[in-house]
Amino acid sequence: MSLLVKGGIVVGATGTQLADVLIEGEKIVAVLDPAYSPTVQADEVIDATGKYVIPGGIDAHTHMELPFGGTAASDTFETGTRAAAWGGTTTIIDFAVQRTGEVVQDGLAAWHAKADGNCHIDYAFHMILGGVDDDALKAMDQLVSDEGITSFKLFMAYPGVFYSDDGQILRAMQSARENGAMIMMHAENGIAIDVLVQQALARGETDPIYHGITRPAALEAEATNRAIALAEVAQDCPLYIVHLSASQALEHVAAARDQGRNVFAETCPQYLYLTLEDQLGAPGFEGAKWVCSTPLRSKHEPHAKDLWKGLRSNDLAIVSTDHCPFCMKDQKELGRGDFSKIPNGIGGVEHRVDLIYQGVVDGQISLERWVETISTTPARMFGLYPQKGVIQPGSDGDLVIYDPHGTTRISVETHHMNMDHSAYEGVEIAGRVGTVISRGSVIVADGNYHGRKGHGRYLRRGLSTYLV
Amino acid sequence: MSLLVKGGIVVGATGTQLADVLIEGEKIVAVLDPAYSPTVQADEVIDATGKYVIPGGIDAHTHMELPFGGTAASDTFETGTRAAAWGGTTTIIDFAVQRTGEVVQDGLAAWHAKADGNCHIDYAFHMILGGVDDDALKAMDQLVSDEGITSFKLFMAYPGVFYSDDGQILRAMQSARENGAMIMMHAENGIAIDVLVQQALARGETDPIYHGITRPAALEAEATNRAIALAEVAQDCPLYIVHLSASQALEHVAAARDQGRNVFAETCPQYLYLTLEDQLGAPGFEGAKWVCSTPLRSKHEPHAKDLWKGLRSNDLAIVSTDHCPFCMKDQKELGRGDFSKIPNGIGGVEHRVDLIYQGVVDGQISLERWVETISTTPARMFGLYPQKGVIQPGSDGDLVIYDPHGTTRISVETHHMNMDHSAYEGVEIAGRVGTVISRGSVIVADGNYHGRKGHGRYLRRGLSTYLV
Amino acid sequence: MSLLVKGGIVVGATGTQLADVLIEGEKIVAVLDPAYSPTVQADEVIDATGKYVIPGGIDAHTHMELPFGGTAASDTFETGTRAAAWGGTTTIIDFAVQRTGEVVQDGLAAWHAKADGNCHIDYAFHMILGGVDDDALKAMDQLVSDEGITSFKLFMAYPGVFYSDDGQILRAMQSARENGAMIMMHAENGIAIDVLVQQALARGETDPIYHGITRPAALEAEATNRAIALAEVAQDCPLYIVHLSASQALEHVAAARDQGRNVFAETCPQYLYLTLEDQLGAPGFEGAKWVCSTPLRSKHEPHAKDLWKGLRSNDLAIVSTDHCPFCMKDQKELGRGDFSKIPNGIGGVEHRVDLIYQGVVDGQISLERWVETISTTPARMFGLYPQKGVIQPGSDGDLVIYDPHGTTRISVETHHMNMDHSAYEGVEIAGRVGTVISRGSVIVADGNYHGRKGHGRYLRRGLSTYLV
Amino acid sequence: MSLLVKGGIVVGATGTQLADVLIEGEKIVAVLDPAYSPTVQADEVIDATGKYVIPGGIDAHTHMELPFGGTAASDTFETGTRAAAWGGTTTIIDFAVQRTGEVVQDGLAAWHAKADGNCHIDYAFHMILGGVDDDALKAMDQLVSDEGITSFKLFMAYPGVFYSDDGQILRAMQSARENGAMIMMHAENGIAIDVLVQQALARGETDPIYHGITRPAALEAEATNRAIALAEVAQDCPLYIVHLSASQALEHVAAARDQGRNVFAETCPQYLYLTLEDQLGAPGFEGAKWVCSTPLRSKHEPHAKDLWKGLRSNDLAIVSTDHCPFCMKDQKELGRGDFSKIPNGIGGVEHRVDLIYQGVVDGQISLERWVETISTTPARMFGLYPQKGVIQPGSDGDLVIYDPHGTTRISVETHHMNMDHSAYEGVEIAGRVGTVISRGSVIVADGNYHGRKGHGRYLRRGLSTYLV
Numbered sequence A, B, C, D: 001m002s003l004l005v006k007g008g009i010v011v012g013a014t015g016t017q018l019a020d021v022l023i024e025g026e027k028i029v030a031v032l033d034p035a036y037s038p039t040v041q042a043d044e045v046i047d048a049t050g051k052y053v054i055p056g057g058i059d060a061h062t063h064m065e066l067p068f069g070g071t072a073a074s075d076t077f078e079t080g081t082r083a084a085a086w087g088g089t090t091t092i093i094d095f096a097v098q099r100t101g102e103v104v105q106d107g108l109a110a111w112h113a114k115a116d117g118n119c120h121i122d123y124a125f126h127m128i129l130g131g132v133d134d135d136a137l138k139a140m141d142q143l144v145s146d147e148g149i150t151s152f153k154l155f156m157a158y159p160g161v162f163y164s165d166d167g168q169i170l171r172a173m174q175s176a177r178e179n180g181a182m183i184m185m186h187a188e189n190g191i192a193i194d195v196l197v198q199q200a201l202a203r204g205e206t207d208p209i210y211h212g213i214t215r216p217a218a219l220e221a222e223a224t225n226r227a228i229a230l231a232e233v234a235q236d237c238p239l240y241i242v243h244l245s246a247s248q249a250l251e252h253v254a255a256a257r258d259q260g261r262n263v264f265a266e267t268c269p270q271y272l273y274l275t276l277e278d279q280l281g282a283p284g285f286e287g288a289k290w291v292c293s294t295p296l297r298s299k300h301e302p303h304a305k306d307l308w309k310g311l312r313s314n315d316l317a318i319v320s321t322d323h324c325p326f327c328m329k330d331q332k333e334l335g336r337g338d339f340s341k342i343p344n345g346i347g348g349v350e351h352r353v354d355l356i357y358q359g360v361v362d363g364q365i366s367l368e369r370w371v372e373t374i375s376t377t378p379a380r381m382f383g384l385y386p387q388k389g390v391i392q393p394g395s396d397g398d399l400v401i402y403d404p405h406g407t408t409r410i411s412v413e414t415h416h417m418n419m420d421h422s423a424y425e426g427v428e429i430a431g432r433v434g435t436v437i438s439r440g441s442v443i444v445a446d447g448n449y450h451g452r453k454g455h456g457r458y459l460r461r462g463l464s465t466y467l468v
């Protein structure tokens, strides 16, 4: 079975070209000059004239079915990957979880059990280490060598839940320096934050906005700097800061990168578009929809502007979603009267490709950076390249045909995520996902869904090829 | 006539792949999965198994036949482009010159006259503006729209020769902001340097090393910052700092880039490998070989280390050579007894690809950055992409098959530049240029030269596609 | 004749104390424990109970009778020093001027002629060098050794009038490094500014606000950095940036100071209180009152906040006025229809002590910093210490008894400067100058003036004792 | 009883003057013009002609009799304050200790018991909080209001001993922000250090130099930044970093100070003169003499140069000694074969005034900065001003008459500290402590000791008057 995508504008990380893409079975086998490709035979031909042809989106930060605060993220691997596909994302990297006291491999097995046979698109796992000890460090080596898991997330926040102290972090970084893995860091000073949270609650400040106020940018910046320092002590262990939201944290990342170090960061669409005041501070309990950590930042400070700047300068390498959806009903509502009990998370796996394309339309980033930050760099950063993230022979046939003349309107009425609200309700975007192809199969076309549960395969990842 | 390069490891800016490259006539028409390409017919097949296949090198900074200090650079377009080809460079961008008082277009015509019919590889021109006035600004618009010249170099050094004052610079930047051109800057405070030079000569300090001592890093850094400030006043006009050599100058570039601005810089191999003390300070008049501006920097300071760091972080986007060769005999000798009369320049167009590959071997940069800094980014930066700088269908058939198992030894005995010495005499490098293909023609193979004068064509460039 | 100031709170740069001050003739001869001083006899006793006793204010930057743009500053040495006295300033350092082409000593002689016998308070001179050449550099040495003039101001702005190029600046700095003088710098890139001015006028932008818009902060910051770099090349010649107004310029000063260098800066009250929009942008031609260079900055940027911060951190060492008054009638009016013809300057010599005391009341700076920035540091910086700037035996009997419970209202109706308007019309300040004593003579007391023209003496200054 | 110090050069923080100082009983009652003072009667006259008269030194960081690692610092309050007196220090501020689990006031009482009646010079206490909880925070308020203790030290190092976590630190800072106290911080990431220490010991790296190697500068810098961030979250609580030793930590302090914040730091003579390689790395177990935390830093890095720079720029406000002496015999020897068991500390209370005067001789700092960093600023910083730290009427009669023409040679043979070695053995210094006067009593004169145990009194301190 062969498929020829003809006449499109292929967009890659370094530029655009008019080229045809030939897929045989699940793989791209040729990229062709349109003037040359008429001689090529294909079973099926898709006309992409006037449209962008990009490698399928890779969302490097999702949390399907994540248990949190007595409930679990509302998207299963089935619903979540289907929504991702609708939005032009053909690969997710989800976070398998080792809870404190649990055997790492057991945590991984549980995640495989959730995902196996349920995914609409390809998937891989990072591993969250909830407790760094000798056993966990040995397990880390084993996951890198045998399981295709080459990135490990630690938390400087959530004491008593996921929190690692600086000694544990240092040890994990030293191990990563040896086995080649990437350390991913949730960088917020959770010990100090917990003091602020308790003080706020004691003062009766229980509304959702206090979730943001008790997690000040200074404590994200502090933890970011600390993680960078610990990675330096660990002989420049590769470090990836997740969900960076604050200007001050970005400054620390930029300083490390100016030193030529292997320090990287991602941001998420919510930090580019939504704010402490307008969303988290919505009247009544409405703000609960936007309770996530790191929190939305103040519109009176230049965070969003700086984050776009960071995306231009590559001080921010990747846009992920940190997709972690909770419904208002029965879930977010657990925190009525106590913001600290609101499950943390925003759902957005379906909208990332569109929301960042809007940055191209707005002149914030170039077309090339759009593709690079949503697909090519995630693949390189997390050991999926060149199987994913690029349109070239030998790569998987994961393509999105994106229509720059279309428009997208986001709403709970039309989205496919398992949520009873949308974080971006009513937002309109210039540009629209047209056709989505996953390993050679058309799964979205003309507004119809052709994918299926179980099509998605687990991806064993190699080491990062993005290191400097 | 078709040519298939088979079995090689294609290296691009984002990674490597095993792929075959099919060229028809002068153009790449397909990049193919090796498993698929056996079905492809080609008139000639080159086996690249175990070798790197990279886009031909682009040297964005050369000065063939440049008149300077009463003599002229010793490489003609013929000898210089032939030497470039030997070294894996298939495109140069040379600097056409408008002298003060001259009509810009006349300067350009003179450069076309020198190059036309003489080049072994493709070439383009930047334009040096030796005098910014109303006429020159109009000419600038015309060159951008009609002549394929989209970058203009100004000098903050060389008062009375190429120097522009800050008002002229600002006006040129404002025009560039309008017409889309890139401003390239020789950033040294020449007014202050001239005072230091006169004082040194008056003290009898006439040896070549005083060329370096009278051009301190602080004055390169100052001018770099000034250029960046003027570009800011000109509404963020794109700015490209040439031959950056000093840590302090790099810091200013990094700071501007951290702000997400369109500020770029190149460095040259001489600043990565050679030093004030060891080369410029060689006994007697020997140091004259290494008189260039900006000068070689002190080995007691971390300049070279920082420049490699900048290449990693992309604060330095490009490696060019600033190839400007002068023989010792009759040329460099003009400055015996007065360093200020030594023609400024080092020849190196033949060695850039090898010298930067050595950085890969030494662990300074990745394989991807090698290709990006010597080919892909120069093409993007200066409006040659995707015709040049990338291996993809539609691009010119400019390829280098590079042997990572070969070795290169640099010497005046073996080089092809028209120089009576080598700036890198005796240097040995792991890696070797094997086959060089220019627009589908093999011009170097197995140590033999198959190119010819006149094969190289003038390239009309578009605007930069590298802007953020 | 002896005078005892009893019971006051003596405020110095390091703290406060309850102490009595005994003056014999023109000099302080003792500072005494109030419990001990009853045994002291004095001809006259002033009760300062509940009031601050501070060393007389020193305004290190005034321009009495300065010719500018076809007119001259409206305060003579007589009127200006009388107004200064009213406001608690007992010493000024005015700028003598060498015009381009003029012999430096002739310029100095002219200034002595203006001031001699006319001043109400003591005065000293800096020297403006309008043309740095061999003769001027020799004159510089002579002024330092013979004339008590140890600071020299250069201009990076005003091409064709006061402008020095970077070579001239470097040479003057090298001389200063030898003879120990301080280089003072008007740091604005005048060459670039002149382009912006001509372009604005050509577009018909002639209102006063365009004076500010054509002098962007980026060009003050650039020049500041350049001056700092040139001083570094001149072996760390002491450098003093005058009338610093922009956050970005302050950053460069702070960076140099963090390096432990002899780089200093002053700001002026107008930059702490007045803005581009509210004053310079006043309707019609009203804004002309506030045309000064560097210009007032935008209230939408954090300049004023940052300047107060700089005063706290000592990145700004001194508050001077840059007193250069012009009346609206016949003077500012010269620039109706062409902002570039408006004489540059604001009058404020009378209000500095009060305006900065307001910063104490507002919590911006401490009481100690008030005294330090308006008196002690100016004395140390410019070689007047310990004759001036401190209350200790051997120092001149220059005291201000300041009433923290008084209030001051600024208005053209009540001020003593020779101006037909006030830059601070209607401003009310908590605090009030009570008694002013100059070299042992009470010149202001209880709202009455007791001083006289001719009382003020020329002060030969030594070298700065503020260097690190 | 009156004492007149005649003819000396009085040196203060802002400059020098020729003045006589009259002491009546324990207090300075007058500072006098030498031409005026002949009329003054005094019981005793000391001729200080040609000598510097400075306020008595204040060592703001000592640990007399501190229990540590199973032993105790070898100087008692008696021997230590006597040695201090010999070296020109007339006030110490020692650290009273609350151990974890102990009532704060009990810890203070224990310290009073040690010091009471035993001190040769005046003394005050900071309080170390070994455990921040509700009781300790209440005690903190009480000590500020009732006990004259206005500064509290916390440790980011020494887990299980003195360590506070970030939540405890934040709470203490919030309390300090309310009650006006200063938080002092031992800034090293002790959690990470402990990992490095255990790893080093496991590798058999037991020599004293590994004490330094396992406490890298990056972890001092990290903790310094963290403390600054926490103080920011605590509404800009005043923060004082003790024993700053690393360039990278200084950069964080400088950055905070450039923001105008109440962040201060001290360094110690050992970091200005001694190094990791030359002292801590001495052959065999010799290096144990120089085991202190923060550790001595590498001579191959610019730490010492940067610290002197910081003393010039006031990014380092104070020089203290962190005097914490342990003999080799029976004390340092506890760590033979395990560097982690070597008691941490260097003795130097006797040599600070001389060692920093050497910086004046070497051109590192000015005479004024010498006095400011060793006396005036400590007094202002810690609420002893104007009783201490300045020569003015009303202040205590604490004076040192310092002979710039003398010399000092440091040796265990001649020092007065209770140590069996000297950290500065054989060092020679230009300058010599001559006469030392404490509250009007001559305690050192002409190489003879006239002081006595019990002369020194406990000083209740006020709040810092150094805040910006």
Ligand SMILES: [Zn+2]
Pocket: A186, A242, A243, A293, A294
């Ligand atoms: Zn997280």
Ligand SMILES: [Zn+2]
Pocket: A061, A063, A322, A324
């Ligand atoms: Zn997450």
Ligand SMILES: [Zn+2]
Pocket: A254, A255, A257, A258, A313, A315, B254, B255, B257, B258, B313, B315
């Ligand atoms: Zn950067």
Ligand SMILES: [Zn+2]
Pocket: B061, B063, B242, B322
């Ligand atoms: Zn060049």
Ligand SMILES: [Zn+2]
Pocket: C186, C242, C243, C293, C294
């Ligand atoms: Zn000026």
Ligand SMILES: [Zn+2]
Pocket: C254, C255, C257, C258, C315, D254, D255, D257, D258, D313, D315
């Ligand atoms: Zn600073």
Ligand SMILES: [Zn+2]
Pocket: C061, C063, C322, C324
């Ligand atoms: Zn002025």
Ligand SMILES: [Zn+2]
Pocket: D061, D063, D322, D324
């Ligand atoms: Zn200590």
